[in-house]
Amino acid sequence: MSSAKKNSIFPGFGLSLGYTITYLSIIVLIPLSAVIFKTTSLTFSEFITEVTSPRVMASYRLSFGMALLAGFINSIFGLLLAWSLVRYTFIGKNLVDALVDLPFALPTAVTGIALAALYSKNGWIGQYLEPLGIKIAFTPWGVLVALIFIGLPFVVRTVQPILEEIEIELEEASASLGASRWQTFRRVVLPILLPALLTGFALAFARAVGEYGSVIFIAGNIPMVSEITPLMIITKLEQYDYAGATAIASVMLVISMILLLAINGLQAWTAKRTGRTR
Numbered sequence: 001m002s003s004a005k006k007n008s009i010f011p012g013f014g015l016s017l018g019y020t021i022t023y024l025s026i027i028v029l030i031p032l033s034a035v036i037f038k039t040t041s042l043t044f045s046e047f048i049t050e051v052t053s054p055r056v057m058a059s060y061r062l063s064f065g066m067a068l069l070a071g072f073i074n075s076i077f078g079l080l081l082a083w084s085l086v087r088y089t090f091i092g093k094n095l096v097d098a099l100v101d102l103p104f105a106l107p108t109a110v111t112g113i114a115l116a117a118l119y120s121k122n123g124w125i126g127q128y129l130e131p132l133g134i135k136i137a138f139t140p141w142g143v144l145v146a147l148i149f150i151g152l153p154f155v156v157r158t159v160q161p162i163l164e165e166i167e168i169e170l171e172e173a174s175a176s177l178g179a180s181r182w183q184t185f186r187r188v189v190l191p192i193l194l195p196a197l198l199t200g201f202a203l204a205f206a207r208a209v210g211e212y213g214s215v216i217f218i219a220g221n222i223p224m225v226s227e228i229t230p231l232m233i234i235t236k237l238e239q240y241d242y243a244g245a246t247a248i249a250s251v252m253l254v255i256s257m258i259l260l261l262a263i264n265g266l267q268a269w270t271a272k273r274t275g276r277t278r
Contacts, residue, residue, distance in 0.1 A: 032253065035246045035249050035250055035253065036246075036250055038242060038243060038246040039243065039246045039247045039250045041243045042243050042244075042247060046243075047247050050243075050244045050247040050248065051247050051248055051251045054224065055223055055224060055227070055232070056229070056232055056248060058223075058224045058225075058227065059227045059228055059229040059231070059232045060229055060251070060252075060255075062140055062143060062226065062227065062228055062229075063209060063228045063229040063230070063252075064209065064255060064259075066140065066143045066144045066147055066208070067147060067205050067208035067209045068205060068259075069144060070144055070147035070148045070151050070204065070205075070208050071151060071201045071202075071204045071205040071208060072201070073144075073148055074148055074151045074152050074154070074155045074200070074201070074204045075155055075197055075200065075201045075204075077152070078152055078154075078155025078156045078159060078200060078204075079155065079159055079193070079197060081100070081152070081156050082155070082156045082159040082160040082163055083163060085097055085100075085156075085160060086160060086163040086164050087163070100152070100153050100156050100157070101153055101157075102153075103149055103150045103151075103152065103153050104153055107213070108150070108211070108212070108213025108214040109213045109214070109217070111146065111149060111150065111213070111214035112146065112213055112214040112215065112216060112217030112218055113217050115137075115142070115145060115146055115149065115214065115217070115218045116137050116138075116142075116217045116218040119136035119137040119142060119145065119218065120137040120138075121135075121137070123137070136218075137218050137220070138218070138219065138220030138222070138226065139219075139220065139225075139226060140219075140225065140226050142215075142218035142219050142220065142226070143215055143218070143219045143226060143228060145218065146211070146214045146215045146218050146219075147208040147211060147215070149214070150207060150208065150211055150214055151203075151204030151205075151207055151208050152204070154200050154203035154204040154207060155197070155200035155201065155203075155204055156200075157200075158196050158197075158199050158200035158203065159193060159196050159197055159200055161196075162192065162193055162196040163193065166189060166192055166193075170188055170189075171184050171188060171189065174187070174188045191270075194270045195267050195270050195271040198263055198266060198267040198270065199267060201263065202260055202263040202264065202267070205259070205260075205263070206256065206260060209252070209256055210230060210252075210256075211228075211230070212228070212230040212231065212234070215228055215230075215231075216228075216231060219231075229248060229252055232248055233245045233248050233249055233252075236248065
């Protein structure tokens with residue numbers, strides 16, 4: 001008898017595994033394989049030309065650069081927001097907690113229009129930034145604002161349960177041994193939170209890389225300046241250049257997988273060092 005069957009408390013392990021593999025194949029593996037398969041209709045030189053054109057390369061830099069920056073910003077402020085929701089009681093706390101999930105509920109087009117209205121030249125916020133020489137809407141910074149907005153809940157909702165599990169006694173013991181607040185946070189709390197924080201970062205990054213609806217309204221979609229890679233794929237599809245679209249998509253897929261594997265590897269290493277299983 002295999003160890004999987006021996007240790008399982010539920011019957012039908014083989015059947016469950018079969019359903020799982022079949023489901024993942026239909027939903028994930030086959031569509032991704034279709035992208036790679038369609039790309040093979042291009043010769044190698046045609047593939048390189050498609051995925052390394054100056055306009056496409058600029059979209060890579062914008063999409064992945066802003067996704068990483070948004071993930072980093074969300075990791076910091078998502079941690080602060082989760083800390084406030086868990087450790088403090090204040091008026092309107094339940095409302096703030098509910099508003100965290102708002103980006104999940106809003107259609108992406110509504111998000112994009114709302115952000116563009118806020119940060120445009122005549123918007124509620126943009127009208128005060130414009131005299132200072134700060135332009136958000138229809139620039140790469142608008143892309144960053146949109147990606148921060150849609151990615152924040154992933155960090156908060158990932159870190160929040162771990163914070164709730166941390167016992168206050170650990171911090172009190174650290175303080176009683178003479179540690180400052182910063183030392184307690186850095187040496188006691190942060191190592192426990194780090195795996196969850198990296199998970200939230202990975203989720204926010206993955207969502208940001210593929211985001212389309214909330215970005216195109218505030219980005220301005222200026223060639224070589226504020227065009228994201230998903231928009232380049234849509235443009236290729238509108239031109240019936242399916243091979244070109246899948247070529248760009250395959251590059252996005254490979255880069256995203258490499259970055260996510262690196263983040264997950266760092267998360268596993270951190271969890272092992274801190275003695276917390278994933």
